[in-house]
Amino acid sequence: MIGDRKLDVQAGNHANVASCLFDPDGLIVETGNPDIKITEVKELIPWLSKR
Secondary structure, X not given: OEEOOHHHHXXXXXXXXXXXXXXXXXXXXXXXXXXXXXXXXXXXXXXXXXX
8 A cells, every 4th residue: 555644554554454645745744654655656666575
């Protein structure tokens, strides 16, 4: 689950799937405990390659 809000991350966590918080401006303080927090989409490639 990729989202740009804490609620998106929480939804992924509740569904027992990996969650990613996309925060391009680095402004989100309450993250909802994502598996990964990124500021650029290209940061996902290495992370996804390991899964």
